[in-house]
Amino acid sequence: MRVMVLVKASKSSEAGEMPSTxxxxxxxxxxxRLVEAGVMLAGEGLKPSSxxxxxxxxGKDRVVTDGPFAETKELxxxxxxxxxxxxxxxxxxVKQCPNPMIEDSEIEVRPVFEMDDFGDAMTEELREQEDVIRAKTDAMGA
Structure with missing residues (x-):
């Protein structure tokens, strides 16, 4: 199974404080260690919400709001x-991970949907489309 592991933001990360050496x-x-164990597929840090x-x-409308965003614990x-x-x-x-923040921090783990999770709604045509998309993104190194 694939999981998305989310490192929650903190006051220091939102302030743009860089981690120590x-x-x-x-x-x-x-x-x-994650790579050597065949666990890590991707991983990146994100810049502050600002x-x-x-x-x-x-509906059909789109409204853009520029950061920063107030609720740090949700970022x-x-x-x-x-x-x-x-x-x-x-x-x-996750329990083996160093604390990723200067202060206390939180990491959330969420399972990723797989095609079979969608049941009959995931038609053969949609599966083929997904396979093509994944092949293209794999070729791009994404």
């Missing part, structure tokens, strides 16, 4: 995409 070293070593935007969809500062055997395995890996 020690934290970067620890996170690099953790990421190496450099981002949100797009609100309301994401980084992510990983992992392939694991179970949620338990993903949680075990």
């Amino acid at each position: 020690e934290l970067l070293t620890a996170m690099g070593a953790f990421n190496e 450099e981002g935007a949100r797009v609100l969809f309301s 994401v500062a980084g992510f990983w995409m992992w392939k694991v055997a179970s949620m338990e395995e993903a949680i075990d890996w």
Whole structure:
């Protein structure tokens, strides 16, 4: 199964405070372990919400709001995409992660939908379309 591992933002990450050399070293070593174990598919840190935007969809209308966004605890500062055997395995890996923030922090783990999760709504034509899209993104190195 694939899981998205979300590193929640903190006051320091939203303030644009950069991690120390020690934290970067620890996170690099953790990421190496994930890769060597065949778990890590992707992972990146995100810049503060002050450099981002949100797009609100309301019917056919689109409203863009520039950051920063007020609720730090609801923001994401980084992510990983992992392939694991179970949620338990993903949680075990998270427990081994260095604290990703200067202060206390939180990491959320969420399973990714697979095509079979959609049941009959995922027709053969839609499966083929998804396969083509994944092949193209794989070729791009995404």
